[in-house]
Amino acid sequence: MKMSDYWTTMASLVGMLAFCQTILQLVFPPELRLAFIHFLTRLRHVFSSHIYFDITEIDGVNTNELYNAVQLYLSSSVTVNGAVSSSNNNTRLSLTRVPNSSSVTFGLSNNDRITDVFNGVTVLWEHVVVQRQVQSFSWRPMPEEKRGFTLQINKRDKALVLDSYLDYIVGKSEEIRRRNEERLLYTNSRGVSLDARSHPWDSVRFKHPSTFDTLAMDPEKKKRIMEDLREFANGQGFYQKTGRAWKRGYLLYGPPGTGKSSLIAAMANYLGYDIYDLELTEVQNNSELRKLLMKTSSKSIIVIEDIDCSISLTKRGKNKKKNGSYEYDPGLTNGSGLDEPGSSVTLSGLLNFTDGLWSCCGSEKIFVFTTNHIEKLDSALLRSGRMDMHVHMGFCKFPALKILLKNYLRLEEEDMDSVVLKEMEECVEEAEITPADVSEVLIRNRSDAEKAVRELVSVLKERVVKRRKSVGLKKKKEEGEEEEEAEEEQEKRALDSPNKRNRAVFGYQEEEEEVDEKEK
Numbered sequence: 001m002k003m004s005d006y007w008t009t010m011a012s013l014v015g016m017l018a019f020c021q022t023i024l025q026l027v028f029p030p031e032l033r034l035a036f037i038h039f040l041t042r043l044r045h046v047f048s049s050h051i052y053f054d055i056t057e058i059d060g061v062n063t064n065e066l067y068n069a070v071q072l073y074l075s076s077s078v079t080v081n082g083a084v085s086s087s088n089n090n091t092r093l094s095l096t097r098v099p100n101s102s103s104v105t106f107g108l109s110n111n112d113r114i115t116d117v118f119n120g121v122t123v124l125w126e127h128v129v130v131q132r133q134v135q136s137f138s139w140r141p142m143p144e145e146k147r148g149f150t151l152q153i154n155k156r157d158k159a160l161v162l163d164s165y166l167d168y169i170v171g172k173s174e175e176i177r178r179r180n181e182e183r184l185l186y187t188n189s190r191g192v193s194l195d196a197r198s199h200p201w202d203s204v205r206f207k208h209p210s211t212f213d214t215l216a217m218d219p220e221k222k223k224r225i226m227e228d229l230r231e232f233a234n235g236q237g238f239y240q241k242t243g244r245a246w247k248r249g250y251l252l253y254g255p256p257g258t259g260k261s262s263l264i265a266a267m268a269n270y271l272g273y274d275i276y277d278l279e280l281t282e283v284q285n286n287s288e289l290r291k292l293l294m295k296t297s298s299k300s301i302i303v304i305e306d307i308d309c310s311i312s313l314t315k316r317g318k319n320k321k322k323n324g325s326y327e328y329d330p331g332l333t334n335g336s337g338l339d340e341p342g343s344s345v346t347l348s349g350l351l352n353f354t355d356g357l358w359s360c361c362g363s364e365k366i367f368v369f370t371t372n373h374i375e376k377l378d379s380a381l382l383r384s385g386r387m388d389m390h391v392h393m394g395f396c397k398f399p400a401l402k403i404l405l406k407n408y409l410r411l412e413e414e415d416m417d418s419v420v421l422k423e424m425e426e427c428v429e430e431a432e433i434t435p436a437d438v439s440e441v442l443i444r445n446r447s448d449a450e451k452a453v454r455e456l457v458s459v460l461k462e463r464v465v466k467r468r469k470s471v472g473l474k475k476k477k478e479e480g481e482e483e484e485e486a487e488e489e490q491e492k493r494a495l496d497s498p499n500k501r502n503r504a505v506f507g508y509q510e511e512e513e514e515v516d517e518k519e520k
């Protein structure tokens with residue numbers, strides 16, 4: 001068949017269809033027409049190998065949560081440049097931004113289609129939008145357009161896919177929603193008594209830029225923490241099965257400026273959790289602590305910074321028993337009991353709060369304590385079940401240094417002079433420099449990478465020299481003390497020999513006798 005004949009046949013077919021459609025519109029009333037179309041669609045479905053599920057935006061008078069979940073979920077499979085991750089080549093996307101969020105989500109335009117693959121099964125989504133019939137008066141006017149998604153699945157895949165696929169979509173959409181929304185930072189330190197406040201927590205938008213990518217720390221350790229957090233967030237079933245409260249405690253310890261607070265921000269951004277910054281010194285007593293906790297939401301991180309100075313947890317109160325032995329009374333702190341100045345939150349109050357007792361107030365909570373002095377903390381606080389993961393944030397090591405050079409100066413390892421890199425690698429550990437101090441040097445010279453690197457190398461070398469000197473001095477002092485001790489030891493030993501001891505004793509007596517003689 002020639003091309004021209006082909007096009008003529010097509011044109012006449014389309015003409016025929018349009019003619020039928022006009023007749024239909026002229027002859028049949030809209031209701032009949034709609035019924036007829038429905039009948040044809042049903043007929044088509046009976047013979048088709050697919051099954052269709054309609055998910056309308058408004059279900060009766062309520063918003064259909066599943067519609068929103070599907071919309072969010074499908075938006076995550078649509079990338080920024082408009083091409084979807086699956087085979088279709090959507091050219092039109094809808095853009096939306098939810099209130100209180102700085103991110104834009106992409107969605108399917110009207111009557112557009114997208115395929116998705118779940119557990120190896122390909123499904124087809126269509127975004128169906130039709131004009132709503134003219135509506136009678138209603139207190140809750142319905143939107144002009146009737147929107148919905150139609151899910152097309154192969155009949156043989158229905159059992160395999162339907163329930164698990166929809167559950168997966170709802171879970172995923174929850175995660176996307178949380179990630180898109182702003183984090184909130186709640187604080188209790190407003191200096192007003194809890195009763196006088198309507199809500200015990202104050203909240204502000206939390207936009208800390210720290211992420212696990214920007215965090216300079218040992219990559220292995222970073223990976224372990226991220227896996228641990230992921231496992232926790234996905235662990236609802238595990239915690240239910242094991243009958244444990246769905247909570248997890250992290251203790252971050254190390255010198256100032258090593259990234260403890262930055263790690264907390266990175267955890268919140270990674271999980272999409274809000275942060276409750278609990279200032280214990282503002283909490284009057286245990287019952288107030290309990291009230292504060294009852295008002296925290298799930299999917300949150302409850303932070304107590306510098307726990308060693310928040311409340312005196314160094315020594316627990318001791319009660320002397322009749323028989324002279326001691327027993328610990330966690331209700332007391334520091335031996336002085338409840339009359340501690342300021343907060344009278346006690347160790348037991350804190351232990352309960354991190355334990356099952358109070359953590360049943362809402363689940364999926366992470367507790368993070370930070371300290372510069374782990375040695376000061378009471379072992380009761382450190383056991384697993386309370387502080388499940390102890391993370392040491394230490395001085396900068398070479399892998400962390402490279403992350404900082406990349407973050408601040410956009411310098412990759414291969415961009416740098418190997419000699420300079422070698423110098424840095426050799427002295428960074430001995431220099432005992434914190435990432436905060438390294439960041440300071442790099443920020444100061446961020447417009448001139450060469451100068452920044454030069455200055456960093458000289459700072460590292462200076463610190464090494466200073467450290468060697470102080471180590472040397474310390475050694476000398478120790479040696480000095482050792483010599484003194486040795487001399488004392490020698491004297492003592494000499495004294496311990498019988499004749500020397502007697503002479504010494506008698507010597508005294510002789511002296512005493514002389515004095516006595518004189519006095520006579």
Ligand SMILES: Nc1ncnc2c1ncn2[C@@H]1O[C@H](COP(=O)(O)OP(=O)(O)OP(=O)(O)O)[C@@H](O)[C@H]1O
Binds near residue numbers: 258436
């Ligand atoms: N490991 C790190 N990775 C990236 N930046 C860091 C790191 N440690 C510190 N910094 C930088 O130093 C600054 C202070 O860090 P941060 O507040 O996290 O330290 P910290 O350990 O909480 O200190 P402190 O014990 O005094 O509270 C941060 O703003 C951050 O830019």
Ligand SMILES: [Mg+2]
Binds near residue numbers: 260262370
């Ligand atoms: Mg800090």
